[in-house]
Amino acid sequence: xxxxxxxxxxxxxxxxxxxxxxxxxxxxxxxxxxxxxxxxxxxxxxxxxxxxxxxxxxxxxxxxxxxxxxxxxxxxxxxxxxxxxxxxxxxxxxxxxxxxxxxxxxxxxxxxxxxxxxxxxxxxxxxxxxxxxxxxxxxxxxxxxxxxxxxxxxxxxxxxxxxxxxxxxxxxxxxxxxxxxxxxxxxxxxxxxxxxxxxxxxxxxxxxxxxxxxxxxxxxxxxxxxxxxxxxxxxxxxxxxxxxxxxxxxxxxxxxxxxxxxxxxxxxxxxxxxxxxxxxxxxxxxxxxxxxxxxxxxxxxxxxx
Numbered sequence: 001x002x003x004x005x006x007x008x009x010x011x012x013x014x015x016x017x018x019x020x021x022x023x024x025x026x027x028x029x030x031x032x033x034x035x036x037x038x039x040x041x042x043x044x045x046x047x048x049x050x051x052x053x054x055x056x057x058x059x060x061x062x063x064x065x066x067x068x069x070x071x072x073x074x075x076x077x078x079x080x081x082x083x084x085x086x087x088x089x090x091x092x093x094x095x096x097x098x099x100x101x102x103x104x105x106x107x108x109x110x111x112x113x114x115x116x117x118x119x120x121x122x123x124x125x126x127x128x129x130x131x132x133x134x135x136x137x138x139x140x141x142x143x144x145x146x147x148x149x150x151x152x153x154x155x156x157x158x159x160x161x162x163x164x165x166x167x168x169x170x171x172x173x174x175x176x177x178x179x180x181x182x183x184x185x186x187x188x189x190x191x192x193x194x195x196x197x198x199x200x201x202x203x204x205x206x207x208x209x210x211x212x213x214x215x216x217x218x219x220x221x222x223x224x225x226x227x228x229x230x231x232x233x234x235x236x237x238x239x240x241x242x243x244x245x246x247x248x249x250x251x252x253x254x255x256x257x258x259x260x261x262x263x264x265x266x267x268x269x270x271x272x273x274x275x276x277x278x279x280x281x282x283x284x285x286x287x288x289x290x291x292x293x294x295x296x297x298x299x300x301x302x303x304x305x
């Protein structure tokens with residue numbers, strides 16, 4: 001109330017001055033250049049004062065004063081907008097939150113700083129989690145605006161020629177095998193000549209195996225059916241022959257990353273990207289963040305919004 005009275009008092013004084021100028025202007029239709037410059041300087045000084053008042057009211061949580069100053073035409077800065085939004089969210093002031101979200105488009109792109117990423121987006125996701133209907137629609141517009149008008153880049157298959165390849169007939173065939181893996185307490189037969197050049201991970205597993213004959217290389221964190229798909233990919237020389245179920249794709253992706261098979265990993269990422277939906281996006285995103293799967297977290301968020 002005090003702030004509004006001060007503003008109205010200033011406006012009354014300004015009206016009085018303008019009325020006097022109008023009386024004096026009867027003798028001259030044109031104002032002297034010096035008088036025009038003085039008025040411009042007064043306007044700039046007032047704008048600076050209002051901007052400073054807007055900043056301090058925001059910092060101290062007086063969001064009503066901030067909104068009043070904004071209504072006078074004082075532009076938002078990213079900082080004042082974010083802090084006002086935070087205050088309204090903490091005070092559960094839904095109507096003001098909606099008004100602030102609508103006003104986001106008034107913020108100049110030059111104002112977009114690291115603060116928008118480090119503080120703004122986490123805050124808006126908090127609001128998204130606690131809101132519905134109109135607020136969600138407004139937030140989706142902001143997220144889309146932040147991403148920009150560019151199409152989501154597509155993931156493409158990685159075509160890599162394998163240096164070694166065996167006939168699929170030898171897949172898990174004890175005949176002529178010279179290395180055995182133990183997966184879920186079951187043996188899986190393989191051949192060094194293929195695995196040694198397949199990836200750095202397989203090379204390390206073969207080099208560090210016990211020297212004694214008939215020893216197994218134990219794989220403890222991969223299911224048998226998933227390990228079989230990995231081996232099928234290696235023996236067949238690509239992903240064309242793979243038949244991957246939706247329930248297997250996430251585990252196969254993790255296995256491909258562990259065994260450092262980039263082409264298989266990318267193939268799994270492409271399948272995941274095609275399966276992204278409202279029902280699956282959260283699980284895919286969480287799995288990608290935990291496993292550190294490079295492109296998938298970004299691609300998931302871009303597809304959702």
